[in-house]
Amino acid sequence: MASSSRSILLKGIHSISHSQNIRPSSSSLRRISSFSQSRQHGKSPSKSSISSFSSCPISLPSARLPQLRGFVSSSRHQTEQGEKLASTLSPEEYEQVSERDMDILHENLEVYVEQFGENDWEVEYSSGVMTLSLPPHGTYVINKQPPNLQIWMSSPLSGPSRFDYITSKGWVHHRDEKIVLKDLLEQELRELLRRQGKEGEAEEWDGTGL
Structure with missing residues (x-):
């Protein structure tokens, strides 16, 4: 069951990354893997692991952000x-x-x-x-x-x-x-x-x- 959850979690990350052009860093993936392995062996993840997992940096490329247009008074x-x-x-x-x-x-x-x-x-x-x-x-x-x-x-x-x-x-x-x-x-x-x-x-x- 834990293995299935880990697989679903990783697939979800890869799916979001592919559709939104988001590229998590290798260190972020290692933290996710470490967190899911702790769950797989029936261990409670350490506080440092939880903190590390929650702070995984996933950044959106600036080119994807909407550009605001200046208001044009002339119709x-x-x-x-x-x-x-x-x-x-x-x-x-x-x-x-x-x-x-x-x-x-x-x-x-x-x-x-x-x-x-x-x-x-x-x-x-x-x-x-x-x-x-x-x-x-x-x-x-x-x-x-x-x-x-x-x-x-x-x-x-x-x-x-x-x-x-x-x-x-x-x-x-x-x-x-x-x-x-x-x-x-x-x-x-x-x-x-x-x-x-x-x-x-x-x-x-x-x-x-x-």
Whole structure:
């Protein structure tokens, strides 16, 4: 029975060593063997033997220890073009910048509707959501997304899109920085005027103000 216990003990040590790349020293193995032999012959192991056994040095290689990464304040995400900065704004800055730009956009879209629209064209802004109704072309919905630090737009022409704020560029598409909210929206609204035969008005419009 003692021999079996010794065998199990040694097998367990070798198994752990192999799986975790732990290499007990030869002196450690001799101490384990001495301890188990005392048990095999029915002898109580001496205090020195017990002390020696309990202090067998088994060290983990430093390469196995997890490496702690420094906290990165800038949010990043994976896109088709690779990893890129998601936003250069803190949540507090986002709230200020997004509200400022939504107010500017609202004011200029009101001018657009009043100057060029029909009686049923209208724009409304409330609680971070802007609705621009342009029958028969459709409806734009432009809204703030604080959890993502983004502005989202649903367009009857280009469909849904999301925009991050990048310093010096403004609100840019979350997958392609070449697409800017200001440029995309202005191009589409000018195109809607051209479809109504208002080429001159399309060129005269001052734009979104963003």
